[in-house]
Amino acid sequence: MRTFVKTVVLAVLLPGLGPVAHGQQGARPRSDQSGNLAPERAGDSQQSVPRVGPNPQGAPVETAPPNVPGFKPAFPGQTRAPAVQTKTAVQVTEVASGFKNPWAIAFLPDRRMLVTEKPGALYLVTPQGTKSPAVSGLPRVDARGQGGLLDVEVGPDYAQSGLIYWAYYEPREGGNGLTVARAKLVDGAKPRVENVQIIFRMQPTLESTLHAGGRLVFTPDGKLFVTLGERSVLEGRKQARDLKSHFGKIVRINPDGSVPQDNPFVKNAGARPEIWSLGHRNILSAALDGQKRLWIVEMGPRGGDELNRPEVGKDYGWPTIGYGEEYSGKPIHQSTQGPGMEQPVYYWDPVISPSGMTIYSGELFPEWKNNVFIGGLSSQALVRLVMKDDRVVGEERLLTDLHARIREVVQGPEGALYLLTDASNGKLLKLTPR
Known part of the structure; x- marks a missing residue:
């Protein structure tokens, strides 16, 4: 065990300086988890080329075509x-380092954090x-590609039950799939989980190291x-709007894995009853707003990352509509709009490669109240x-001077923002006013 805290001042946020733009060269392929260039189906983020400079009044952050x-x-x-530009000078504190590709943070009641690798x-x-x-006690994961141990959340009844929940790629007969488990966290010098229960399995099982999502969000009603x-x-892509498959969906379950009877497709013959919304590509960012509504940001292909507020039973169109193209440059969509399919609230082309999300409600940064914060992988912001x-x-790209892939962003109990950088020596960072 070690304690390591390092503080730096985020100079690019000093008043009077323009915001830092971080664009992507659209023709570059995505990269694998290590950041190496790889074929299109080997990773979850495009390589990017930073461009630094002030933006004219009213001009967008993104300047690439x-x-x-x-x-x-x-x-x-x-x-x-x-x-837009944050007026408050921001201090970045390195709380800990040495994590191998960390993925998620969850706060325990005593302000300690659960951090997954x-x-x-x-x-x-x-x-x-x-x-x-x-x-100790966690099940084996399939960590190839985008797989592995992903999100973690503290159960809403943790004070009584000690339950934590996590999402992971589960190795299975015939392939793998996203699985959600829960267990009691036993604290101590050698912490462990006990009585592990599987509460959800993505179906069908498919051999793929990509695009299984993995964010968990509890609602106030449990x-x-x-x-x-x-x-x-392709076999999975064509199932994104198919109610017989979990692929490309948001699902809603009870904490024990049972299906809420007010889910939209419970009474549809052949439909997976857990489904809440459909037509998504790959959702690695999710959070509730101040009205306790779910928001997500999902990975697009080459162009077309999307901010959505998914509503019950609605179809968000992937792969029929969208704003991107194949990594080869070939078209995916004939149109960006279609009957019965929802438009994104916002989209990025070129992409930011989103992962991790929080909607700020704290008091440390009054100017950030109700703002959405998203970790950027290829955008390194x-x-x-x-x-x-x-x-x-308004849009702003923060922390571009760190040149780090931001995998996770959460709000801490005191109102600071906590981040994870995606690297073989990943860091846990804290943002506070200077």
């Missing part, structure tokens, strides 16, 4: 919102940065949203969206 210039927004402000380890970390031994992907391969009436009215 779109991958699909023929696709136009369905309404004003649906993409490339005006650049993609290869399959879970740690308890104190606010001062002391890391426990790896929690329900659990699980975000899923469509496995990337913390993406800030200013919202008004459920529309994006």
Whole structure:
């Protein structure tokens, strides 16, 4: 165990300096988890080339040309919102380091954090940065590609039950799939979980190392949203709007895995009763807003990352409609709109490669109240969206000087933002006012 806290001042946020733009060269392929260039189906983030400089008043953060210039927004402000700039100087504190591709953070009631690592380890970390031994008792994970141990959440009844929940790629006969488990966390010098229960399994099982989603969000009434992907391969992609498959869906379950009877497709013969919404590509960002409504950001292909507010029973169109194209440059969609399919609230082309999300409600940064924060992988940024009436009215790219893939962003109990950088020596960072 060790304690390591390092503080730096985020100079690019000093008043008077323009925001830092971080665009992507649209023709580059996505990269694998290590950041190496790889074929399109080997990773979850495009390589990017940073461009630093002030933006003219009202100009968007993104200055690179779109991958699909023929696709136009369905309404004003649906993409490339005006650049905004945080006025408060921000201090970045390195709480801990040495994580191998960390993926998620969840706060315990005593302000310690659960931190997952993609290869399959879970740690308890104190606010001062002391890391426990790896929690024992977790099931084996398939950590190839985008797989592994992903999100973790503390049960809403943790004070009584001690239950924690986590999502992971489960190795199975005939392939793998996203699985959600829960267990009692037994604290101590050698922490462990006991009485592990599987509460959800993505079906059908498919051999793929990509696009299984993996974010978990509890609602105030105790329900659990699980975000899923469509496995990337064509066999999975074509199931994203098929109610007989979990691929490309958000599902809603009770904490024990049973199905809420007010789910939209419970009475549809042949439909998976857990389904809440459909037509998604790969959802790695999810959070509740101040009205306790679910928001998500999902990975697009080459162009077309989307911010959505998924509503019960609605179809978000993938792969029939969208704003991107294949990594080869070939078209995916004939149109960006279609009957019975929802438009994104906002989209990015080129992409940010989103992972991790929180909607700020704290008091440390009053100017950030109700703003959306998204971890950016290829964009190597913390993406800030200013919202008004459920529309994006401003965008900012923070922390670009760190040159780090941001995998996770959560709000801490004191109002600070906590981040994880996606690297073989991943870091746990804290953002506070200077």
